[in-house]
Amino acid sequence: MNIFFEALLLLWRDNMKSLILSTTIKILLPMMLLFSFFLLMRGHNLPGGGFTGGLVASAGFALYAIALGIKSTRQIMRIKPDTLLYSGLLITGFSGLMAVFSGKPFMTGLWLANEIPGFQKIGTPVLFDVGVYLVVLGMVTKIIFSLMEED
Amino acid sequence: MIEFLIILPVIIPFFTGAILIATMKSREISRTISLASAFLLLVSSLVLFAVVWISGIKVLYVGSWKAPFGISFIADVFSVSMLIMTAVMLITVTIYSFSSIDSGREKYGFWVFLQFMIMGVCGSFLTGDIFNLFVWFEVMLMSSFVLIALGNEKFQLEGAIKYVTINVISSVLFLSAVGILYGMTGSLNMADLAGKIKLVGNNYLINIAALFFLTSFGIKAAIFPLFFWLPASYPTPPIPVTAIFSALLTKVGVFALIRVFTLVFTTDVSFTHGIILALAGLTMVTGVFGAAAQFEFRRILAFHIVSQIGYLLLGLGLFTLNGLSATVFFFFHIMLAKTNLFFISGIVNRIYGTYDLNKLGGIYKNHPFISIMFMISAGSLAGIPPLPGFWAKLFVIKAAFESHYYFLGAVAIIVSILTLYSMLKIWNEAFWKKNEYHFTKQEKLTHRFGWYAPVVVISVLMLLLSVFPEHIYLVAQKASEQIINSAEYIKIVIGK
Amino acid sequence: MYLLLSILIGVLFTTGIYMVLRRSIVKLVIGLALLTHAANLLIFVAGRVNTPIPPIIGKGEDSLIPPFADPIPQALILTAIVISFGLTSFAIVLIKRTYKQTGTEDLDDLNTTDKIEKL
Numbered sequence: 119m120n121i122f123f124e125a126l127l128l129l130w131r132d133n134m135k136s137l138i139l140s141t142t143i144k145i146l147l148p149m150m151l152l153f154s155f156f157l158l159m160r161g162h163n164l165p166g167g168g169f170t171g172g173l174v175a176s177a178g179f180a181l182y183a184i185a186l187g188i189k190s191t192r193q194i195m196r197i198k199p200d201t202l203l204y205s206g207l208l209i210t211g212f213s214g215l216m217a218v219f220s221g222k223p224f225m226t227g228l229w230l231a232n233e234i235p236g237f238q239k240i241g242t243p244v245l246f247d248v249g250v251y252l253v254v255l256g257m258v259t260k261i262i263f264s265l266m267e268e269d
Numbered sequence: 270m271i272e273f274l275i276i277l278p279v280i281i282p283f284f285t286g287a288i289l290i291a292t293m294k295s296r297e298i299s300r301t302i303s304l305a306s307a308f309l310l311l312v313s314s315l316v317l318f319a320v321v322w323i324s325g326i327k328v329l330y331v332g333s334w335k336a337p338f339g340i341s342f343i344a345d346v347f348s349v350s351m352l353i354m355t356a357v358m359l360i361t362v363t364i365y366s367f368s369s370i371d372s373g374r375e376k377y378g379f380w381v382f383l384q385f386m387i388m389g390v391c392g393s394f395l396t397g398d399i400f401n402l403f404v405w406f407e408v409m410l411m412s413s414f415v416l417i418a419l420g421n422e423k424f425q426l427e428g429a430i431k432y433v434t435i436n437v438i439s440s441v442l443f444l445s446a447v448g449i450l451y452g453m454t455g456s457l458n459m460a461d462l463a464g465k466i467k468l469v470g471n472n473y474l475i476n477i478a479a480l481f482f483l484t485s486f487g488i489k490a491a492i493f494p495l496f497f498w499l500p501a502s503y504p505t506p507p508i509p510v511t512a513i514f515s516a517l518l519t520k521v522g523v524f525a526l527i528r529v530f531t532l533v534f535t536t537d538v539s540f541t542h543g544i545i546l547a548l549a550g551l552t553m554v555t556g557v558f559g560a561a562a563q564f565e566f567r568r569i570l571a572f573h574i575v576s577q578i579g580y581l582l583l584g585l586g587l588f589t590l591n592g593l594s595a596t597v598f599f600f601f602h603i604m605l606a607k608t609n610l611f612f613i614s615g616i617v618n619r620i621y622g623t624y625d626l627n628k629l630g631g632i633y634k635n636h637p638f639i640s641i642m643f644m645i646s647a648g649s650l651a652g653i654p655p656l657p658g659f660w661a662k663l664f665v666i667k668a669a670f671e672s673h674y675y676f677l678g679a680v681a682i683i684v685s686i687l688t689l690y691s692m693l694k695i696w697n698e699a700f701w702k703k704n705e706y707h708f709t710k711q712e713k714l715t716h717r718f719g720w721y722a723p724v725v726v727i728s729v730l731m732l733l734l735s736v737f738p739e740h741i742y743l744v745a746q747k748a749s750e751q752i753i754n755s756a757e758y759i760k761i762v763i764g765k
Numbered sequence: 766m767y768l769l770l771s772i773l774i775g776v777l778f779t780t781g782i783y784m785v786l787r788r789s790i791v792k793l794v795i796g797l798a799l800l801t802h803a804a805n806l807l808i809f810v811a812g813r814v815n816t817p818i819p820p821i822i823g824k825g826e827d828s829l830i831p832p833f834a835d836p837i838p839q840a841l842i843l844t845a846i847v848i849s850f851g852l853t854s855f856a857i858v859l860i861k862r863t864y865k866q867t868g869t870e871d872l873d874d875l876n877t878t879d880k881i882e883k884l
Contacts, residue, residue: 169843169847200290200291200293201291203290204287204288204290204291207286207287207290208284208287208288211280211284211287215280217332217333218273222333223272223329223330223331223332223333224272224273224276224280224329224331224332225331225332226332226333257851258854261854261858264858265857265858265861268861400841403845404844404848407848407851407852411848411851411852414855418859418862421866422866423866423867423877424877424878426859426863426866426867427863427867427875427876427877427878428878429859429863430793430859430860430875433852433859434785434793434797437797437800437801437852437856438785438800440848440852441800441801441803441804444801444804444805444807444845445803445804445807445808447808447841448804448807448810448811448812448838448841449811451808451811451812451837451838452810452812452813455835457837497879501879502878504878505878
């Protein structure tokens with residue numbers, strides 16, 4: 119098992135420079151992000167949602183980090199994982215609190231009366247999902263970055 | 270608006286934790302926010318207590334989904350008094366951490382995870398849904414995993430591996446139990462389950478589910494055959510972490526046991542509560558004998574956590590009004606005493622640089638004030654009158670005798686004497702013995718206020734508890750009345 | 766169907782416990798992951814596996830017409846999966862740190878906190 123660990127460490131150290139992976143990921147990442155957004159938005163009534171969406175997005179960034187290194191991943195992410203994490207948490211919290219401000223029990227769903235054309239109805243549960251998306255994205259990228267940076 | 274009060278003890282740590290992630294790099298801001306939020310938690314719990322005390326059990330249906338379907342948060346006297354204790358513990362631990370936590374741990378999110386752990390604890394106290402209880406347990410455990418491993422010291426990581434493993438196994442058992450229970454009854458709301466479980470008819474199946482819960486919560490509460498992880502992992506992290514763990518985490522396990530075994534599993538009391546009684550006796554005895562073998566300050570205290578859990582269980586196992594009142598009273602006493610003892614062990618370590626009783630000595634001569642503080646807590650733990658521990662043990666033993674469990678009552682008395690032996694061992698070795706190892710560098714305490722203030726506050730609270738036990742016992746009695754008369758609880762939650 | 770799933774749950778629990786009892790910390794984490802899967806499957810079976818029809822009230826109806834699948838176990842499993850995901854990722858970070866700090870991945874060498882001697 120020691121050998122397993124050491125092999126893994128070696129692999130990370132050399133950053134696994136693979137031409138195929140680093141070329142594909144540049145095309146794959148935008149598509150994965152788009153797909154994650156799609157999953158997030160359809161999540162209320164259909165399979166999908168904030169958690170799966172966030173996982174898909176973070177999988178994209180993780181692949182990018184494996185292919186091209188953490189430094190360039192941080193550059194294209196622009197926003198720090200920590201920022202994603204706390205803004206996601208705050209959004210989730212406020213989506214629950216909104217009901218309290220309008221005099222209903224905590225976390226009651228509030229919906230806009232009109233449907234946005236070509237889109238589903240917008241309400242606090244969607245906001246909640248957005249928060250979850252950000253938390254998952256922040257969390258997973260933070261863990262992966264810290265794991266990769268240590269070596 | 271009253272409904273909002275119920276959720277506040279969960280919301281306050283949640284938002285504080287989120288904001289603390291943003292301010293993680295700045296020590297001063299993090300500390301200020303943490304302390305302010307701890308006081309806010311205390312105030313909101315006190316207000317909630319006043320409301321519940323005057324007008325009875327309060328329910329919040331989260332998301333407006335009514336009782337058996339949605340998640341409900343329920344505030345009764347028991348849970349809210351636990352919330353107040355949590356807030357007090359959080360305040361003292363926060364102040365203690367100001368002087369004792371190193372800046373590295375602070376930068377890597379000590380404050381953040383402390384707040385999220387408190388969120389999990391408060392959520393577990395308030396929730397009325399058994400699966401939601403699992404989620405709060407996990408919130409609490411995940412944060413505690415990080416807290417116990419934070420700092421990356423060798424011992425810490427070794428302790429953390431044991432702690433994580435055993436707690437994950439306990440969570441798996443919990444999850445399986447929830448699955449079995451849902452399969453039997455088709456409900457997850459504890460008040461609803463109480464009614465539906467009587468319709469199942471198959472007592473063996475119910476008992477199996479009950480034992481699953483007992484094992485799972487038993488691991489978390491560190492009861493007799495399942496406590497080995499506790500002395501191996503609790504003494505490893507820094508003292509503030511150990512103190513808050515010992516004050517809250519095992520107690521949440523006992524709280525969950527009380528909730529489940531007074532509300533849901535009351536169909537076969539002679540079997541389930543009989544097991545709890547037997548385990549209570551064994552927990553007391555093994556804990557105290559384990560402590561007798563140790564010669565390290567923190568590990569002796571860690572074994573005493575186990576032993577005191579036995580007293581808490583004894584009251585539950587009796588399943589009488591007086592028994593449960595005694596348990597609730599015992600909660601107040603044990604949270605204060607245990608935390609204070611850990612705080613003092615931290616101060617001793619800071620001054621003398623060791624926890625080893627063989628090397629310590631002469632503390633009474635050099636630091637009489639801290640010795641007196643130790644005597645108050647240690648005496649209380651052993652049950653010396655008139656300290657609160659005496660009253661707590663008196664109530665437990667009296668309740669045991671009233672239910673004709675003379676043997677268990679006698680065991681409780683003997684364990685209490687052995688506890689006294691253990692505390693006197695610390696006293697003789699560390700405080701009274703002549704110091705043979707002349708420490709070349711005996712560090713002076715910097716930030717004396719930060720070290721002493723929490724100890725003094727808790728000691729004062731304990732003295733108050735020993736002078737006015739009857740007032741606190743009233744609270745405990747009302748709490749236990751609400752626990753025993755589960756019909757009223759069910760009526761309020763289901764809303765019929 | 767139930768029999769098959771029950772046997773599968775049993776197998777998952779057994780392998781999980783076997784892996785947890787091994788001495789390597791990597792196998793420990795694999796064992797924990799297997800155990801959580803077993804519990805998830807147990808909930809799934811306990812919630813009855815009878816029909817794939819989703820519990821959605823159709824247009825023009827005002828109540829659910831049986832048969833319909835129970836959505837609650839799936840919601841529970843989803844939550845449990847999220848939690849076990851977090852647990853597993855934490856456990857991986859933990860064992861990696863432990864390996865780096867102690868230089869061993871044998872649980873038998875990680876027993877210093879169990880001994881009576883001083884820490």
